Amino acid sequence: MNQIPVCLGLQQRVLPEYRAPFFELLAESCPKGLGVFAGKARPQEAITSFTALQKAVYFPANNKHLFSGTLYGLLQPSFLDWLEIWQPGALIVEANPRYLSTPAAVRWMHHRSRPVIGWGLGVPATNKIETALRGSFLHSLDAVIAYSRTGAEQYIAAGFAPEKVFIAANAAVSRPKQPPFERPDSFTNHRPTILFVGRLQARKRLDILLKACAAMPYALRPRLIIIGDGPEREPMQLLAEDIYPLAEFISARHGAELEPYYEAADLFVLPGTGGLAVQQAMAHALPVLVGEADGTQTELLRAENGWLLPEASVSALTETLRQALSSPAKLRQMGLASYRIVREEVNLEKMVAVFVEAVNFTLAHPMR
Numbered sequence: 248m249n250q251i252p253v254c255l256g257l258q259q260r261v262l263p264e265y266r267a268p269f270f271e272l273l274a275e276s277c278p279k280g281l282g283v284f285a286g287k288a289r290p291q292e293a294i295t296s297f298t299a300l301q302k303a304v305y306f307p308a309n310n311k312h313l314f315s316g317t318l319y320g321l322l323q324p325s326f327l328d329w330l331e332i333w334q335p336g337a338l339i340v341e342a343n344p345r346y347l348s349t350p351a352a353v354r355w356m357h358h359r360s361r362p363v364i365g366w367g368l369g370v371p372a373t374n375k376i377e378t379a380l381r382g383s384f385l386h387s388l389d390a391v392i393a394y395s396r397t398g399a400e401q402y403i404a405a406g407f408a409p410e411k412v413f414i415a416a417n418a419a420v421s422r423p424k425q426p427p428f429e430r431p432d433s434f435t436n437h438r439p440t441i442l443f444v445g446r447l448q449a450r451k452r453l454d455i456l457l458k459a460c461a462a463m464p465y466a467l468r469p470r471l472i473i474i475g476d477g478p479e480r481e482p483m484q485l486l487a488e489d490i491y492p493l494a495e496f497i498s499a500r501h502g503a504e505l506e507p508y509y510e511a512a513d514l515f516v517l518p519g520t521g522g523l524a525v526q527q528a529m530a531h532a533l534p535v536l537v538g539e540a541d542g543t544q545t546e547l548l549r550a551e552n553g554w555l556l557p558e559a560s561v562s563a564l565t566e567t568l569r570q571a572l573s574s575p576a577k578l579r580q581m582g583l584a585s586y587r588i589v590r591e592e593v594n595l596e597k598m599v600a601v602f603v604e605a606v607n608f609t610l611a612h613p614m615r
Contacts, residue, residue, distance in 0.1 A: 251277050251606050253336025256329075258349065259285040260310065260321055260341060264297040265419055265523050272421075273599050274302035282333040286310030286323060306333065313347075323348040330355050337606050342367030342391055344384040353387050362389040362609035366415075369398030370405045382406070389609045392602065395546050413608075415601035416546040419523035420530050422594040427532035427586040428510050432576045438493075439469045439572045442512035442533070444505065444524040447477030452519035452538065452559050454486060459518075459564035461491045467572045468493060472508060475499050509533065513578055514571055518556055518564055530589045534581035536567060546593055552584035 255277045257270070262285035274281040286308035288294040298305050306329050311322035326348040330338075338356050340349050342365030353363045365388040370381060382405060385391070390411040393399040399414045441460070445451055453473065460471050471494040473483070480496065487494040500508070505527070515528035516536045525535050525547060535553040537544055548555050554567050571578065 249276065249600070249603050249607065251337070251603055252279070253606075253610065254279040254334060255281045255606065256333050256335030256338045257281065257283050258308075258323075258326070258338070258340040258352070259283065260343075260346065261285055261288045261294055262297050262305065264295040267297040267300060268421070269418070269595055269598060270300060270303045272595050273602055274300075276599060276603050277303075279336070280304060280333075282306055282329070282335065284308050284323070284326065284329050284333075304333075319345055321346045321348070326352045327355055335361065337362050337364070337610060339364045339366055339392070339602070339606070340388075341365070342385065342388065344381045350384060350387065357387075360613065362606075362613070363387075364389060364605055364609060365391040367391065367398065368394050369401035371401075389614050390605055392605050411608075413601050413605040415598045415605075416593040417523075418593050418595045418598040419526045420589060420594060422596050423530045423586065423590050427583055430513065430532075430579055430582070432579055434513070434572075434575055437470075439467065439513045439575070440511055441469045441471050441568075442474070442508055442515050442528065443472070443517060444474045444500075444508070444515075444527070445517065445521065446499075447473070447475045447479040447483060448519075448521075449479055450519045450521065451479070451517065453479060453483045455559060455561045455564050456516060456518050457483065457487055457491045457494060458561045459568055460493070462561065462565045463568060463572075467569060469513075469568075469572060471495065472497065472512070474505070474508060506531075513575070516568075518559060526589060526593065529585035532582040532586040534571070534578050534585055536564075536571060547588060549584070549588070552581045552588060 262283060270283055281303040283300060283303050284306045287296055287310055289312050308323040309325050313320040313322065330352060340363060356363045385405060391402050391407060392413045392415050393402055394417040396414060399412045402412050403409050447453065460469060473494060474497045476499045484496055509528060509531035512533055514536060515533045517525060518538045520538060525537055528535055537548060538556045538559055544555065554571065556567060557563050
């Protein structure tokens with residue numbers, strides 16, 4: 248793997264637990280050091296933060312969250328102090344104009360002829376004021392890294408030169424080393440098993456999953472395993488008792504604790520938004536059925552390995568589940584396609600390689 252020849256700085260609003268493996272792997276490509284500057288989320292966000300980095304150096308940011316909703320803004324007052332201490336030769340920041348301390352950090356870097364790269368989802372449609380602020384902020388950057396092809400196309404449409412736009416598919420798992428798990432080509436000896444893994448929140452839409460399972464033909468009604476905790480657990484358990492007692496609720500599991508559940512499943516389903524567990528399921532050779540979110544799922548989902556739910560409705564999910572569970576042999580083929588995608592295209596190693604490429608590009612092509 249190529250290396251970054253300068254000390255690298257990376258700014259985040261927060262450092263979620265799932266992102267730590269990526270930063271640790273990226274640090275291996277930074278022999279002069281990787282510093283991660285991030286603060287704490289608001290309590291209501293229920294984000295598990297992670298600060299015990301081993302290979303990267305974590306610097307706490309004193310986040311000041313301003314307002315909420317469409318008026319939300321973030322101040323990180325110690326951003327410039329951190330830059331003075333860490334002295335990065337290149338800086339990666341979240342490409343978000345609501346982060347009000349970042350423009351000063353960009354100016355600090357450029358005053359020293361050091362590049363700044365933005366990292367983000369793309370350029371969503373917003374109000375005119377935010378669109379103007381976003382445009383001004385984006386054009387102060389030397390390059391951008393998008394989570395997906397959709398995001399990359401939005402950055403290019405916003406005026407970024409294509410050669411300055413890089414795509415690092417949002418990965419949560421390393422390239423699998425084990426061969427794909429083999430499953431039988433029939434449901435002769437058991438009901439089909441659907442697996443959900445994630446925090447139990449309203450946006451995950453477990454309600455429509457329970458209702459869709461209950462609406463399935465009797466012969467196709469699956470065993471439904473729901474793994475996770477969160478504010479929606481009790482309401483969803485009550486709903487399941489009422490309409491779908493085949494559902495099994497299991498507390499949060501992590502790492503090796505999840506292995507037997509992935510191996511027992513026939514299909515992974517996430518009808519709402521979010522869910523990096525989708526990639527873990529794919530690494531275990533499972534086909535996936537997910538709701539449409541922010542465009543990052545398009546890097547994972549193809550006709551060959553799963554289904555993108557056209558709308559978050561009971562009828563749409565019921566019909567898609569019926570199609571999926573009607574052919575066990577096809578499910579197995581799709582699971583193998585999932586495995587191939589994670590092994591060859593969307594994994595932490597590929598993501599790190601793009602970040603290294605983007606940083607080295609900006610170092611080799613100074614634009615200011």
